[in-house]
Amino acid sequence: MTGSAAIEDILKRMGATIELDDDLRLDLEKTIRQNKGRFAADSLWNDLKKSPKVGKACRDKEDEMREEHADDADMPEFSQLAAVESFIEGEVKAVKSAQMANRKVKDLREALEKKDEEMEDVKTRSAEKDARIEKLLDTIKFMSANEKGDWGDVVAHE
Numbered sequence: 001m002t003g004s005a006a007i008e009d010i011l012k013r014m015g016a017t018i019e020l021d022d023d024l025r026l027d028l029e030k031t032i033r034q035n036k037g038r039f040a041a042d043s044l045w046n047d048l049k050k051s052p053k054v055g056k057a058c059r060d061k062e063d064e065m066r067e068e069h070a071d072d073a074d075m076p077e078f079s080q081l082a083a084v085e086s087f088i089e090g091e092v093k094a095v096k097s098a099q100m101a102n103r104k105v106k107d108l109r110e111a112l113e114k115k116d117e118e119m120e121d122v123k124t125r126s127a128e129k130d131a132r133i134e135k136l137l138d139t140i141k142f143m144s145a146n147e148k149g150d151w152g153d154v155v156a157h158e
Contacts (some may be wrong), residue, residue, distance in 0.1 A: 019070060033077065034070040045080040060088060
């Protein structure tokens with residue numbers, strides 16, 4: 001018969017999470033429940049866990065689900081499908097958020113472009129108005145000089 005220390009050592013070398021009882025000895029039942037299905041070497045799940053892009057998320061989700069089940073037997077045990085569904089759900093939410101943000105950015109850019117066009121129109125109209133005002137001021141100065149009898153160098157004889 002193999003002692004619990006040897007079993008614990010074997011499980012650790014296999015990468016299992018070891019669960020201890022209140023006396024800090026190997027709790028084999030809880031350890032097996034927490035690590036159930038973890039050691040299938042050719043599984044897609046294990047390939048995902050090795051992936052540089054999603055590996056950490058897979059390992060974290062698996063540990064979280066196993067820990068919840070180990071602490072509360074009423075919680076469903078780890079399921080690769082549940083973990084993948086959770087990732088997909090998170091990704092769907094992220095994609096929807098990104099799409100909404102992209103639409104908002106597009107709308108804001110279009111609004112900014114419209115405001116820029118309106119600003120250019122206002123500048124053009126303002127420049128035209130300034131030119132008309134200058135012309136009117138010149139006309140007023142000319143008319144004002146004529147009404148005063150200021151005819152330039154003309155000498156008036158009495």
